[in-house]
């Protein structure tokens with residue numbers, strides 16, 4: 001299958017194997033949350049494997065992702081705390097250049113991650129990498145430039161229902177993509193398809209991969225519910241403090 005036939009589709013299969021069928025330097029941006037190895041139930045695959053095996057898996061897909069990325073591509077990888085301290089080294093070993101650490105703060109507590117008598121997990125980390133030189137961000141996109149995002153995680157009583165155990169909010173994906181240049185967005189672990197939906201609403205092309213056929217169907221259904229060419233609306237974060245005000249106070 002040529003690249004053109006793969007664009008704007010969800011492909012079912014192993015991320016590394018499917019990426020092998022993509023040409024070199026064919027995608028302009030990657031936004032993804034790979035398996036976290038914390039025992040989540042993804043239906044057909046184990047999310048709890050020995051650490052060495054897990055690191056090897058991450059490094060393999062990072063290498064393939066590097067090959068298929070255009071020179072100057074940006075890659076955002078959302079990781080859990082257990083991956084934070086080694087993931088950068090793994091990515092750099094596969095050619096990626098370190099960019100920045102961004103934080104996703106969740107104002108709504110996640111039931112399964114509550115720890116009685118200790119700090120609750122309300123944050124995930126977004127590791128930004130680059131391939132090659134840093135190019136400017138797209139200034140016609142969203143005006144949010146802070147390195148944190150306060151966005152609720154989908155839950156069953158929201159319009160954006162939680163249908164996947166690790167579903168990203170579409171708003172978060174939109175905020176990441178809005179200022180990121182490039183027309184073809186890849187999510188090699190697309191799950192429910194939130195990254196792909198965000199790309200579509202921003203009039204970018206997208207390509208999703210997931211091992212679980214049920215998630216592929218879920219992503220296709222959710223994408224089909226999005227009108228093809230929504231006008232871009234600047235995203236609204238829950239924090240009311242405008243960036244301008246904060247910068248003035250800084251001086």
Ligand SMILES: C[S@@+](CC[C@H](N)C(=O)[O-])C[C@H]1O[C@@H](n2cnc3c(N)ncnc32)[C@H](O)[C@@H]1O
Nearest residue numbers: 014015042166167168189190191192194210211
């Ligand atoms: C953290 S979840 C991603 C969730 C997604 N970002 C969303 O918003 O729904 C990781 C996903 O990776 C998928 N997965 C696990 N191993 C895989 C592999 N080898 N190749 C492709 N997908 C895989 C799982 O089925 C799961 O949907």
